[in-house]
Amino acid sequence: MFSLKRLGHRDHGACAASRSPAWSWPWKPIPPGIGAVTRSGLIVGLTVGSLLAGLTHAPPSAWAADDRLSRIAAAGTLRVCIWPDYYSITYRNPRTGVLEGIDIDMARAFAGDLGVTVRFVDSSFAALVAAMTTDACDIAMHGVGVRADRAEHMDFSEPHLISGMFAVAPLDHPSVTDWTDIDQPGHVVVVQKGTYMEPEMRARLRRATLRVVDAFKEREQEVMSGRADVFMTDYPYGRRMADLTDWARLMAPPEPVAPTAYAYAVPKGEPTWRARVNAFVRAAKADGRLRVAAERHGLLPILAD
Numbered sequence: 546m547f548s549l550k551r552l553g554h555r556d557h558g559a560c561a562a563s564r565s566p567a568w569s570w571p572w573k574p575i576p577p578g579i580g581a582v583t584r585s586g587l588i589v590g591l592t593v594g595s596l597l598a599g600l601t602h603a604p605p606s607a608w609a610a611d612d613r614l615s616r617i618a619a620a621g622t623l624r625v626c627i628w629p630d631y632y633s634i635t636y637r638n639p640r641t642g643v644l645e646g647i648d649i650d651m652a653r654a655f656a657g658d659l660g661v662t663v664r665f666v667d668s669s670f671a672a673l674v675a676a677m678t679t680d681a682c683d684i685a686m687h688g689v690g691v692r693a694d695r696a697e698h699m700d701f702s703e704p705h706l707i708s709g710m711f712a713v714a715p716l717d718h719p720s721v722t723d724w725t726d727i728d729q730p731g732h733v734v735v736v737q738k739g740t741y742m743e744p745e746m747r748a749r750l751r752r753a754t755l756r757v758v759d760a761f762k763e764r765e766q767e768v769m770s771g772r773a774d775v776f777m778t779d780y781p782y783g784r785r786m787a788d789l790t791d792w793a794r795l796m797a798p799p800e801p802v803a804p805t806a807y808a809y810a811v812p813k814g815e816p817t818w819r820a821r822v823n824a825f826v827r828a829a830k831a832d833g834r835l836r837v838a839a840e841r842h843g844l845l846p847i848l849a850d
Contacts, residue, residue, distance in 0.1 A: 611817040614659075617683060623656040626668040626682035630761060632785030633842040634688040635665075648686040648809075650838040651705070655686075655825050670739040671759070674698045677812050684822060685810040688781065690741040692805075700813050702822045704806035705835055708847045710742055711783040712796040714768065714775040721774050724798045728753045735764045735776040742777040745803045765793075779805075780847050806849065 617623055627635035627648065634646045644665060656663035666682045673689065676682055677699040691701050714721040721727060727734060732753040736742040737760075746755055756773055758764055764776035765786065775796075778786070786793035809826070811819050829835040830850060839848045 611815040613683060613812070613815055613818040614821060617659060617661055621661050623652070623659060623661050623663050623684070624666055624682040625652045625656075625663055626666045626673075626676045626685040626687065627652075628669050628687040629665075629667050631687055631781065632788075633781040633844055635686070645842070647706075647835075647838045647842045647844055648688060650841070651829060651835065652686045654829060654834055655684075655822075658825055658828070670737075673739070673810065677810055680812070683811070683818075688779075688807040689810045690805045691808050692741055695810070698813060699810045700815070700819050702809040702811065702819065703826050704808045704849045705826055705830075706807035706839075706844065706847045707804055707849045708779040708781070708807060709801035709804045710745065710777050710798065711780060712775050712777055712798075713765070713783060713786045713793050714796065715792055716794045717792075718774060718794070722794070724796050727775055727796075732775065733767075733773040735767045735773045737761050737764055741803065741805050742779075746777055749802075781844065784843060807847075 627644070629635060629637035629644065631646065631648075635644065635648045636646045637644050649665075652663050652665070666676075668676050668681065668685065668687070670687075670689075673685060673695065676685060685699075688706060689695070689701070691704065695701075712724060712727055720729070721732065726732075728750055730752045733756055734746060734750060734753050735756045735758055736746050738757050743757055753774075756767065758767065761782075764773075764778070767773035768776050769792070783795045787795045809822055811822055826835075836845070836848060836850075839845050
């Protein structure tokens with residue numbers, strides 16, 4: 546689970562090795578070791594739960610047009626949109642060129658359950674809406690945060706992960722050493738466009754300046770260059786910075802900030818397809834495949850049981 550102490554470059558192993566109870570869904574109080582559920586956190590949980598519940602009621606006309614399962618079977622291929630730079634989720638290892646991560650494992654498992662092969666389609670969060678509205682793929686499996694603005698264009702499965710926000714700053718930064726240092730005058734905070742961190746930090750920052758960048762690597766480049774002091778990310782990408790660099794300090798908030806459900810996205814108005822995806826998610830939780838994949842990729846702390 547989330548560690549409440551400041552996480553530095555040498556701290557990530559202890560956090561990744563934690564075997565605290567996973568997040569639960571529907572939303573439940575945060576398990577021991579996390580602290581009390583904040584009022585804002587509870588509101589997030591209820592809002593996401595209501596959002597997912599509301600997506601089950603599609604108009605009757607949608608059922609007649611919902612033939613994606615038969616099309617997938619006929620093609621013999623499941624097209625899965627991924628963001629290939631998402632460490633531990635859908636990551637193309639630059640040394641080997643091999644895709645790895647929890648949602649790579651889950652996509653292959655899902656295709657196996659459907660009796661078809663999987664074809665990965667490179668995408669991104671910025672391209673997510675287009676992918677879901679132009680039939681670029683059958684499903685997006687790259688840790689998609691469940692958000693109301695996205696739900697206007699796509700439907701979501703039940704969640705498989707839940708992560709709050711973390712911050713990354715240089716280990717030798719003179720004035721940012723823990724979470725409480727972030728929102729101070731003169732500090733520049735970077736977020737990536739299209740992520741849930743963007744609207745969340747717009748609402749939260751009172752003294753620091755928010756900078757929005759288009760490409761995910763721009764976040765760390767802004768910090769490394771000194772043009773920014775800290776960038777906001779989630780647990781998987783924060784682990785990447787702590788695991789693969791020698792300069793990054795990973796900082797956790799005193800209590801979870803904006804815990805967000807991560808799920809799979811499917812084209813809107815296809816209830817039969819969404820129900821099949823949900824059946825897979827439930828089965829993967831029940832038979833242990835999801836937990837095994839989460840442990841393999843260091844994501845047990847944010848697993849949604």
